Amino acid sequence: MDFDHPPRDPVEQLRAWLDDARQLELPNPESMVVATIDPDGRPSARVVLLRGLDERGGVFFTNYESRKGRAIEVNPAVSMVIHWDLLHRQVVMEGSATRAGADESDAYFASRPRGSQVSAWASRQSEPVASRDVLEEAYTEAERRFEGGPVPRPPNWGGYRVALESIVFWQARAFRLHDRVRYTADGAGDWTIERLYP
Numbered sequence: 242m243d244f245d246h247p248p249r250d251p252v253e254q255l256r257a258w259l260d261d262a263r264q265l266e267l268p269n270p271e272s273m274v275v276a277t278i279d280p281d282g283r284p285s286a287r288v289v290l291l292r293g294l295d296e297r298g299g300v301f302f303t304n305y306e307s308r309k310g311r312a313i314e315v316n317p318a319v320s321m322v323i324h325w326d327l328l329h330r331q332v333v334m335e336g337s338a339t340r341a342g343a344d345e346s347d348a349y350f351a352s353r354p355r356g357s358q359v360s361a362w363a364s365r366q367s368e369p370v371a372s373r374d375v376l377e378e379a380y381t382e383a384e385r386r387f388e389g390g391p392v393p394r395p396p397n398w399g400g401y402r403v404a405l406e407s408i409v410f411w412q413a414r415a416f417r418l419h420d421r422v423r424y425t426a427d428g429a430g431d432w433t434i435e436r437l438y439p
């Protein structure tokens with residue numbers, strides 16, 4: 242990335258950095274920390290996989306009744322951070338999450354391995370579970386329920402699309418004089434571009 246002449250389109254730039262991470266065969270190049278705001282105003286964060294990215298925003302899939310899901314339903318503001326240590330790069334995004342369309346969630350769910358589909362039915366994500374046995378029994382029960390047929394998407398499982406309001410690209414440089422550029426959506430489909438102190 243040319244930080245002196247940053248490209249107009251940050252989404253294209255982020256795709257290029259994701260491709261670099263994939264080409265290096267980094268483990269989970271699409272993994273990112275997603276921070277949400279709980280209904281009591283406290284932040285919480287966890288890693289998810291970025292499964293889609295275009296001009297409409299970034300998409301990840303999860304359980305809508307998980308802690309993050311419940312948070313987003315009350316306050317859609319999220320921050321997402323990707324860090325590729327080997328590339329000395331970081332991208333920080335902020336935006337507003339809305340549920341992806343049912344068709345999009347269905348299509349992604351259908352592409353997952355059957356075991357992951359079954360476990361989506363077995364997991365009451367973020368709830369306390371009494372033991373490993375209880376979890377495995379729930380899995381076996383779901384397996385039995387859908388035996389011999391396709392596993393449908395659970396109604397409480399699907400995507401969130403985060404419409405990006407800002408994206409900051411960070412590239413490490415010598416003496417901690419790192420390069421940073423912030424793109425801020427201007428609301429009219431274009432971006433304001435500013436270099437930031439590291």
Ligand SMILES: Cc1cc2nc3c(=O)[nH]c(=O)nc-3n(C[C@H](O)[C@H](O)[C@H](O)COP(=O)(O)O)c2cc1C
Nearest residue numbers: 269272287288289290302303304307308309310367
């Ligand atoms: C590399 C990695 C990828 C993960 N990807 C996802 C994901 O795409 N969706 C998801 O719901 N959880 C994913 N998880 C699990 C979450 O980090 C988290 O434990 C789970 O979603 C429950 O979070 P919550 O209780 O804060 O809602 C992933 C964890 C790791 C370490």
